[in-house]
Amino acid sequence: MQKSYRAPNPGANRPWFIIDAKDRPLGRLAVVVANKLRAKDLPTFDPSVDAGAFVIVKNAALVKLTGNKEEQKTYQRYSGWRNGLKTFSAATMREKHPDRMIMEAVWGMLPKNNIARKMMTRLKVFASEVDGGMLAAQKPVEITL
Secondary structure, eight states: OOSOOOOOOOTTOOOEEEEEOTTOBHHHHHHHHHHHHHTTTSTTOOTTSOOOOEEEEEOGGGOBOOTTHHHHOEEEEEOSSTTOEEEEEHHHHHHHOHHHHHHHHHHHTSOSSHHHHHHHHTEEEOSSOOOGGGGGGGOOEEEOO
């Protein structure tokens, strides 16, 4: 009898998922994406095994922010130099880098370790629609929230 179960690393057999971010609240979208990347939705979840899927998020520029977050929510970047801290509002971030809004929200929901850095490489975020022919070989499954 086996005392404990260790999920195998899926290797090249990872599934691909597409999620449409149009009119979805940012936090709720990030929870679904983070759970797919970590494989928390699988019965064989093990925090020490990287068994998550590839996730493609499309229409990142159309993600919804509730309340007054469009003007009040701030993002920060630090260059490492003196006076190198730059602060942006969510409206500015959506205009310049809408993909980073989702990337930073998902990163905040993952553990801060080497496995999480690998998980983030499997997250693909696009500001607009995705060309279906570009991802045909991966056979992605569309997820509706």
